[in-house]
Amino acid sequence: MTRPPETQxxxxxxxxxxxxxxxVAQATGFSVATVSRAxxxxxxxxxxxxxxxxxxAERLGYVPDRAARRLRTGRTQVVSLLLNTEHExxxxxxxxxxxxTEVLRGTxxxxxxxxDDIGEDRLDLVRNIMRNNLADGILFTRTECFDPRARLLxxxxxPFVSHGRTDFTTPHAWVDFDNEAFARQAVERLVTxxxxxxxxxxxxxxxxxxxxxxxxxxSAARAAGIEHEIVAGVTLDxxxxxxxxxxxxxxxxxxxxxxxxCVGEVTALVTMAALVDTGATPGIDADVVAKxxxxxxxxxxxxxxxxxxxxRATGRAMAEMLLRRMAGEPPEDLHIxxxxxxxxxxxxx
Amino acid sequence: MTRPPETQxxxxxxxxxxxxxxxVAQATGFSVATVSRAxxxxxxxxxxxxxxxxxxAERLGYVPDRAARRLRTGRTQVVSLLLNTEHExxxxxxxxxxxxTEVLRGTxxxxxxxxDDIGEDRLDLVRNIMRNNLADGILFTRTECFDPRARLLxxxxxPFVSHGRTDFTTPHAWVDFDNEAFARQAVERLVTxxxxxxxxxxxxxxxxxxxxxxxxxxSAARAAGIEHEIVAGVTLDxxxxxxxxxxxxxxxxxxxxxxxxCVGEVTALVTMAALVDTGATPGIDADVVAKxxxxxxxxxxxxxxxxxxxxRATGRAMAEMLLRRMAGEPPEDLHIxxxxxxxxxxxxx
DNA sequence: CAGGGGAATTCAAACGTTTCAATAGACCAT
DNA sequence: ATGGTCTATTGAAACGTTTGAATTCCCCTG
Numbered sequence: 001m002t003r004p005p006e007t008q009x010x011x012x013x014x015x016x017x018x019x020x021x022x023x024v025a026q027a028t029g030f031s032v033a034t035v036s037r038a039x040x041x042x043x044x045x046x047x048x049x050x051x052x053x054x055x056x057a058e059r060l061g062y063v064p065d066r067a068a069r070r071l072r073t074g075r076t077q078v079v080s081l082l083l084n085t086e087h088e089x090x091x092x093x094x095x096x097x098x099x100x101t102e103v104l105r106g107t108x109x110x111x112x113x114x115x116d117d118i119g120e121d122r123l124d125l126v127r128n129i130m131r132n133n134l135a136d137g138i139l140f141t142r143t144e145c146f147d148p149r150a151r152l153l154x155x156x157x158x159p160f161v162s163h164g165r166t167d168f169t170t171p172h173a174w175v176d177f178d179n180e181a182f183a184r185q186a187v188e189r190l191v192t193x194x195x196x197x198x199x200x201x202x203x204x205x206x207x208x209x210x211x212x213x214x215x216x217x218x219s220a221a222r223a224a225g226i227e228h229e230i231v232a233g234v235t236l237d238x239x240x241x242x243x244x245x246x247x248x249x250x251x252x253x254x255x256x257x258x259x260x261x262c263v264g265e266v267t268a269l270v271t272m273a274a275l276v277d278t279g280a281t282p283g284i285d286a287d288v289v290a291k292x293x294x295x296x297x298x299x300x301x302x303x304x305x306x307x308x309x310x311x312r313a314t315g316r317a318m319a320e321m322l323l324r325r326m327a328g329e330p331p332e333d334l335h336i337x338x339x340x341x342x343x344x345x346x347x348x349x
Numbered sequence: 350m351t352r353p354p355e356t357q358x359x360x361x362x363x364x365x366x367x368x369x370x371x372x373v374a375q376a377t378g379f380s381v382a383t384v385s386r387a388x389x390x391x392x393x394x395x396x397x398x399x400x401x402x403x404x405x406a407e408r409l410g411y412v413p414d415r416a417a418r419r420l421r422t423g424r425t426q427v428v429s430l431l432l433n434t435e436h437e438x439x440x441x442x443x444x445x446x447x448x449x450t451e452v453l454r455g456t457x458x459x460x461x462x463x464x465d466d467i468g469e470d471r472l473d474l475v476r477n478i479m480r481n482n483l484a485d486g487i488l489f490t491r492t493e494c495f496d497p498r499a500r501l502l503x504x505x506x507x508p509f510v511s512h513g514r515t516d517f518t519t520p521h522a523w524v525d526f527d528n529e530a531f532a533r534q535a536v537e538r539l540v541t542x543x544x545x546x547x548x549x550x551x552x553x554x555x556x557x558x559x560x561x562x563x564x565x566x567x568s569a570a571r572a573a574g575i576e577h578e579i580v581a582g583v584t585l586d587x588x589x590x591x592x593x594x595x596x597x598x599x600x601x602x603x604x605x606x607x608x609x610x611c612v613g614e615v616t617a618l619v620t621m622a623a624l625v626d627t628g629a630t631p632g633i634d635a636d637v638v639a640k641x642x643x644x645x646x647x648x649x650x651x652x653x654x655x656x657x658x659x660x661r662a663t664g665r666a667m668a669e670m671l672l673r674r675m676a677g678e679p680p681e682d683l684h685i686x687x688x689x690x691x692x693x694x695x696x697x698x
Numbered sequence: 699c700a701g702g703g704g705a706a707t708t709c710a711a712a713c714g715t716t717t718c719a720a721t722a723g724a725c726c727a728t
Numbered sequence: 729a730t731g732g733t734c735t736a737t738t739g740a741a742a743c744g745t746t747t748g749a750a751t752t753c754c755c756c757t758g
Contacts, residue, residue: 018480018481020713020715021714021715022714030738031738031739032716032738032739033716033737033739033740034737034738036714036716037717037737044735044736045736045737046735046736049736063480065420065481067419067715068714068715069715069716070715070743071416071714071715071744072714072717072742073716073743076416085443085446090643090645092443093446094441094442097432097434097442098434101432101464110463110483111462112459112461113446113460114459115450115451131412132412132415133415133416134459240644265645266644266648269648269649273650276650295615296614296615296618298622299619299621299622300618301621301622301625301626369743369744370746379707380708381708382708382709382710382747385746386707386746386747394706394707398706414743414744414745416743417713417743417745418744420712420713421713421745423713699758700758701757702756702757702758703755703756703757704756705754706752707750707751707752708752709748709750710747710748710749710750711746711749712745712746712747712748713745713746714743715742715743716741717740717741717742718741718742719739719741720738721737721739722738723737724733724735725733725735726733727730727731728729728731728732
């Protein structure tokens with residue numbers, strides 16, 4: 001091995017500049033190119049060299065400059081999370097985001113949060129990210145049956161994972177909760193409790209999970225041969241006062257519902273409030289089964305029956321999948337359907 | 350003005366590469382340097398030229414490459430939000446983040462979320478961001494009286510805004526909620542309702558807002574000459590079962606509290622549950638005043654009295670301040686103390 | 699008409715990587 | 729010695745900006 005001419009005459013520089021490849025190169029006597037290759041474990045570099053370089057880099061505290069790498073390779077080391085900021089989610093955002101960052105920590109990827117409100121052109125958002133190279137991958141929620149974002153991303157071959165399935169035939173990576181099973185289970189639980197007139201408020205029609213909920217609800221209710229209604233005129237995203245009014249309205253009839261299935265936590269609270277406000281007693285005159293994502297329901301009295309959707313695990317799964325997609329793995333087998341689980345009653349009283 | 354030699358002989362290229370400064374330069378006949386300066390409205394460039402260039406850039410859909418700019422200038426156009434992922438905040442994260450992104454949208458800055466859990470060395474996190482140039486500014490929450498992150502950032506002159514004040518004498522930018530006033534108001538409201546034995550659960554001692562709450566609570570309670578206790582052995586961050594147990598325990602005495610001040614939403618629910626579970630009726634045997642950040646309390650029955658902390662506005666304010674800090678404004682006058690407001694009862698029943 | 703001054707523009711270097719193509723040895727077989 | 733093959737390393741260009749210094753051009757003054 002050719003030892004380089006002695007360039008390192010100055011022993012220590014006081015202000016301790018941030019080390020670059022050049023610093024490491026000078027310290028080890030190799031060229032910048034070799035150091036770069038050594039650090040990426042390029043097999044063309046002698047093993048011994050790789051070790052030397054790795055040690056020097058460690059010792060000097062070398063960390064590659066993201067901007068430079070990004071400029072050179074075109075890869076941003078960034079993942080964008082499209083986040084709806086208009087609606088109320090209680091624990092949703094927090095848990096979901098926690099799961100994502102948990103997985104991404106230490107991978108060198110960072111998450112940027114991009115507000116994604118129905119108001120503007122959500123497609124432009126995605127286009128902007130792709131075109132201007134703002135991220136290597138995208139995560140989004142509130143997936144629609146024929147989600148235009150998914151379509152665009154698929155056409156471009158851009159890595160993404162959706163929270164929720166689509167109806168496209170081309171496969172893509174997704175993570176979803178089995179809302180059909182949830183609805184079915186909820187119906188069964190209410191039926192078991194002797195409830196005969198079930199009520200459900202659905203999300204907006206364009207979301208794919210709306211279809212799953214509807215199907216699960218309708219088929220289970222029909223199978224059980226009981227009365228059932230899907231509350232008209234409001235959706236999960238309606239302002240809570242409207243939802244409350246719709247619920248109270250539906251209770252004014254001669255035979256009001258005696259079993260409620262709530263897909264969101266807020267809706268569950270609204271439902272409970274509507275019951276109380278119309279003179280009914282939850283647990284006596286009607287039962288409520290709710291999907292819950294946060295532990296708050298442990299502390300609601302009277303207790304509500306809940307089915308747990310683990311959003312932190314969802315975030316984790318989506319981040320892991322996105323990593324695999326960005327590493328080039330085909331989307332064919334990248335999906336997870338979370339089954340409704342029991343809440344982790346770690347003693348919630 | 351010297352018209353350049355005709356370089357643009359090829360009229361249209363099919364694959365439509367992403368335009369760079371060079372593209373715009375070629376299209377206008379100016380040099381890359383001029384185009385760059387023109388786009389940044391450099392007064393040295395003739396006004397007419399600036400206009401021409403701006404138009405061409407617009408027409409071609411030119412957007413500066415962030416990586417290149419970042420490499421050259423050292424500025425990242427990124428803001429890091431240090432987010433605690435361990436604790437439960439209900440609407441906190443969502444509202445806060447929404448406020449931040451709302452302000453940052455269109456400024457060219459993006460937000461990255463960095464998990465900041467007490468477990469690891471939170472200082473290293475900050476050091477890492479500064480050293481490796483991962484952001485131009487930092488936002489963080491859960492500020493401590495002598496917050497080491499704040500100290501480090503101040504020493505380095507790195508732009509940041511904290512959610513919460515510190516006890517340092519050197520000024521820095523912060524946004525805070527007047528928790529002292531909140532505690533005081535809460536005491537007064539309970540006293541007005543005839544409550545004589547007040548109870549409060551505080552956050553961990555090291556947080557600066559804990560001191561404000563304590564002071565407000567103690568001084569108001571003493572002024573009113575009524576009994577008061579700060580629940581021992583648990584904090585706001587304790588697991589909810591522990592909080593619940595502590596509350597039930599405190600109700601076992603001969604004269605249990607009849608007025609509760611809850612600093613968090615979860616705690617408020619736990620308190621309500623503890624009351625019910627020990628046979629007391631909220632609103633009759635005891636009253637609860639809670640700080641609320643999300644609208645869910647509109648839908649809790651019986652209704653709780655709440656004081657609203659607008660976290661979306663807090664996020665907005667912090668983002669705005671950070672922009673000003675990053676633009677070089679000194680921190681002297683950059684602080685906002687949000688006064689406890691009335692909840693925006695837009696009709697919640 | 700030399701040359702000073704100012705306005706407008708351009709040149710070229712630099713930021714820190716990655717990577718293609720080239721080079722330098724070493725070893726082996728002719 | 730000559731050439732070939734293989735391994736280990738290096739030189740240099742490129743990614744798209746920004747910016748200090750240089751250049752060009754024109755007008756004006758003496």
